[in-house]
Amino acid sequence: MQPLRKLLRLLPGRVLSAAALALAACTAVQAADVQQMRLHSAPDHTRLVLDLSGPVDHSVFELDNPARLVVDLDRGRMRFDPSRLDLSGTPLSGVRAAPRDGNRLRVVLDLRRKLEPKTFRLAPVAPYGHRLVIDLYEKERQQVSRSARDESPKRDVVVAIDAGHGGEDPGAIGPNGALEKDVVLAIARRVETMLKAEPGIRPVMIRTGDYYVPLIRRTQLAREHRADLFVSVHADAFHRPSARGASVYTLSDRGASSETASWLAARENRADLIGGVGDVSLNDKDDVLAQVLLDLSVNASLSASLDVGERVLDSLGGVARLHSRRVEQAGFRVLRSPDIPSILVETGFISNPEESRLLVTRDYQQRIATAIVAGVRAHLREQPPPGTLLAWQRDNPGAERSYVIEKGDTLSTIARRFGVDTAAVRQANNIAGDLIRVGQVIVIPAS
Template sequence: MRKIAAILLMLVCWPLLAGQTVVNNLRIWAAPDHTRLVFDTSHPVNHKLFTLKKPDRLVIDINGARLTGPMPAVSDNPLIKQLRSAQRKDGTLRVVLDLDTQIHPKSFVLRPNSQYGHRLVVDLYGETARKPGDTVQKPVKQLDNNGMRDVIVAIDAGHGGEDPGAIGRRGTYEKQVVLAIARKLAGLIEKERGMKAVMIRDGDYYLGLRKRMDLARSHRADLFVSIHADSFRDPKARGSSVYTLSKRGASSEAARWLAESENSADLIGGVKLEDKDDVLASVLLDLSQTGTGQASHEVAGKVLGRLRRVGRTHKPTVQQAGFAVLRSPDVPSILVETAFISNPEEERKLLDPRHQQKVAGAVMDGLRGYFHDSPPPGTLLAQLKSRQHTIARGDTLGAIADRYNISLANLKSANGIAGDVIQVGQVLMIPGT
């Protein structure tokens, strides 16, 4: 009798449950300038947000939804004290965030992709945080009394937060291994005299592609390096690649910059476009992009050459594609696909800290070679470039160090030399005392 009653109750409630959206999970990611909440939902949702004061709270109402499972615990979040939820009589799921400060919320829904279903995303920006689209100019470190600055390299670890990137067969997330490689690369750059690293993403959180570009420009970066791990349906695909922006991608970006009013006041090669007519603005932007593209291709070639020493490369030459993250018109930009995470052998290597260090070292060698050949004006590297020595037959490192009155260790360090092997025609940078 009880079983029959239960079945009848299910039949009565089924129409209501069938039309109800299930919130399967809630994930929280804290970035430096905002906190993101992601609700995984069984269907697209209608929702609304409103804030309350004394105390500060954010209320999220999701129509016709119910939550399965408990609210996630919140710890060390700069904006949220705690989360709580309640099911209202009209079928609305109400989620309340108790806040530490007033916030600016922003929400949107996302359609399913290969990794996630329907999602509701809520971004929280604190009162003192930068709002979406804002950039802040950072002071550039001065090294000496002559006002020579560092070369700034922006390092972008791809994906992050709710975007794991490609996933290997062993469950390795691209976002994790590329962040590890990016941090190792940053460590090598910081040890290099005359160079400074800026981490675009330095934690497990998501940044939009254009936000990554904007951050690099706000730091006045001389180069933007995006680190990724490739994936392909064939697990035999392997090897590293280096990409620059395609001409088609550059052309579409030029049209976008000229069309959007907020970009007309940005500096393009040091020239403002806001007071120029359309034809002149287009010419100036094209010249800027041409120079940026040439520099990007040169540094990409240097990096690809060094990666060949670490392992197989997927293609013998620098590749071009329309990656949005490479489209800054005034910052040379490259994208490094370190390996195929879809290849089981390369996935294993990507998890190995020693291999990560080798990859970072290869990229560093390429950057060092490029900037020593083409240092930006006004940098310490440009000043040091005037002190070079081209190796002739019979030269030794010890003799060169004695000739310029520097230590052998400093000479090796300045040129990234580990042993004693040098080649005729090789150009050494002579560090200052």
């Protein structure tokens, strides 16, 4: 008798189903050490990640009064002191761990309120190994309040800035250890700061910290914020370390325009697998409806995407080496908002040793961000969405504008922003030197 059949004979009958055997075959049998624990706070959930030495099976249950979540790890061992976790600002009031029933490890999360747990394993992706992810969602899902669009005839243009990757998805990793998720968040924040200073433009950040946002959620957030433009920021890797230079992409459903484009799109589209998509409500009904309605505007949106893409590429050419001199196209899932002109900016190849060194410096990040802003500004000045201040300014070129001085402004930066001469601003406002004060209203002469 073969050993396997002998073994089966010894098992109780009810587990002798193919399913049970299949399940048994893929369970983790080795002991796994919890080497580290990490906390990521996202706006709608808190993620606790257990870094493990190997895959582990686990079970979860909840307890009330006080609210607790209990996670049992089969053959788990704790090699990390959970009291080292900084729980401030999280819905967790404590994390404890103790061995249980011989070879199990019990991890108890003390919760400040009842939360909806979702747990899953993640396979290794450098620099992370095997992980067990515990997502804790608020019971009352806070909907991002659909920001009522300012319906005044001079509303701000809303620009969504999407820093790629985040949390469990580090993105590409440079030879110097630089992580794409950190580099692109730093660049995105600089873009946000600069766009905030532009009259008539309101930036919104899709990701504000080190946490993962599923690809479909990124476009959903942009739509909830009623974005007029979507700019995704990346710094990627290629299988040849010699690949270098910045590039700009728009969506194509008809295949990629180059080898690099298809390679990058495939990489970016894998993000959800790597980042660990917990419970994403896809809101199908909305999406289908949106799709139908928006097919009508898809052509307009595509040509606007190309226009903003070309302008960003143009200004990037002034500060960085370009990977390609034209806007490339590929099937990036994150760009699939037919109603919102969308571009993906690869700020450089983090896999290229020289570019990786540059991309972590503040100076280079600022130059890249400035170039992105210049391209966005140029596009919006020429093709402003209807009903915006920028559209009004374009259609009333002779009109005088007023501006309220903000902290950090100088006459020359204001003049540059409005595309007028510093001397003209001085003259129009009877200012002798450069003395201006915060809150002062000045007139911007027509350019």
